[in-house]
Amino acid sequence: MAAHAIYDADEAAEIIGSLKGLEGPLLPILHALQERFGHISDEAVRQIAGELNLTRAEVYGVVTFYHDFHKEPHGRHVLKVCRAEACQAAGSDAVADALEKALGIKFGETTGDGQVTLEAVYCLGLCATAPSAMLDRRIVGRLNEAKIGKLVEETRL
């Protein structure tokens, strides 16, 4: 899990500056800013728009189009559970229910203590070791009761 910094306009300018020379730099910039600051704030949208000579509406449109980008801070951990067909066939609906219960939140929500955000993902490419999930950047396959319990424990760290 990455510890996120408080938004800093100078640092953001540096990140944007280092990437704006790329062809089509907006997605790489959004990824980099989100990785550093945890989310894409209004302030970030304004700054990116200024640097790339785009309207704020254009940047906002891109941020809201993609599932990966979010305008509000997420939990310290993000747990993504695959809800697509191959995992469904291997019992992922029960996994999803168990995780919702254990964490006390629904998909798309963050726990009250800000520890973890639970999200659906549509395919991690682990379809032959289903059901699967991804905690932050770590992938987990063949989910069973024991592994679910361990995942929940990890989200509390």
Place this chain on the structure above:
Amino acid sequence: MTRVFIPLDSFAVACGADEIAEEFELLNTERGLSLDIVRNGSRGMAWLEPLIEVETNDGRIAYGPVEPGEVASLIDAGILSGGEHEKRIGKVEEHPFFARQIRMTFKRCGVTDPLSLDDYKAHGGLKGLERAIDIGPEAVVAEVTESGLRGRGGAGFPTGIKWKTVAGAEGARKYIVANADEGDSGTFADRMIMEGDPYCLIEGMAIAGVATGATKGYIYLRSEYPVAIDVMNEAIRRAREAGVLGAAMLGSAHAFDIEVRVGAGAYVCGEETSLLDSLEGKRGQVRFKPPLPAIQGLFGMPTVINNVISLASTPEILAQGAQAYKELGMGRSRGTIPIQIGGNVKHGGLLEVPFGLTLGEIVEDLCGGTASGRPVRAVQVGGPLGAYFPVSLFDTPFDYEAFAAKDGLIGHAGVVIFDDTVDMMSQARFAFEFCAIESCGKCTPCRVGAVRGYETMKKIMDGERPAENLAVIEDLCNTMKFGSLCALGGFTPYPVVSAMRHFPEDFHGTPMSVAAE
């Protein structure tokens, strides 16, 4: 020195391969075992992952599935000399799952160290690119066209013709884009080749560069594949350092470089024109065609946009010649296809076989049916936009045209198995739900149709006028199929209609008109 192979492939890593590698490292130091630990790709036998291989005098002996915590006991049992153990698989090549395959595109995957260029060359790598540079652009296009290779992303468009169009198009610069936004559930071939043999994709893109005069390549790689992103980036760095990529590719007059761009979780960006918009930094919305991307693609320039497997198939075609590739397959589906089997499957993974095996041979004979041990009820072929096939259609051969004739599609060749506990009405509803979540919103049939379809399917589930509402669904599917801008809205009817047609008993016992056909 004993070489031990521990996959770095996501299948293996998701089941503890990193921990297992650490255990090997630790014991190597503690016991002075003089092990050479290689992190290889996956052999494709996913149910056996993590599959560890030990190089012995008698060849590479495999053990699997190894679990974290049991390395010491495996070593104690003598696996380093190929000893007996209940997890001993023996030689991978002799395993029945592997023995029936013909590996061309995946011939190195799992065999070599994915990041070693020397290993790559020692196993036939770069021969295709060398030959491409040697014979020149026109001959390369002719060779790929002659091979009969068709786009492995799903559309099945002849790759050579696409390349020819780009080669003939005028532009200040040209691009090669690898579509690595492998979002279809049940597919992982792109991921496996990028993790297990990344230079193969690099070489394929470079060959496309030679063929068309493009100098820049992008790999649009989905963010859900963290391992593939790392491996691909490192491989590109090393390829650049070795002069495989750069201003003078392999010392030739051709310049070519590649950059990885990470997606942002939008399924629709697997559609080629929305992928291009996304690369340009826009919302990933589908473009109208024409103009074709081959004429006006990325930043308005002539662009080859191919699936990862299409590109990764070309090094072998160039190295061995079109004839060797073309001889495999059936009908107009030439060569091999990496079939991926997942879901509720006993022996899931990746099989590279010539086109023509029947669905039944794949599901029952090679993969052993379901993991649950219950009867197979349905298989979905081609991802979330592919049709559900019942067991009665298991005689359908794996071939683009044969699947189309049964109102299905091969897509990216993913096969997801469901046992008899599946409720097909829920699956049909999910198809609409998924389309609603992932629709780019540009065209009305997809944007509104998916939501209406989901709502209507829910009504049927609640027992609300099922016959009338099924007729609404049928009508809606017709509109979506013929009125949508791209395959997301256009193909969502495949899983829905196939579920209704082949499994009418799940739709509250009221078969609709199409079901009677």
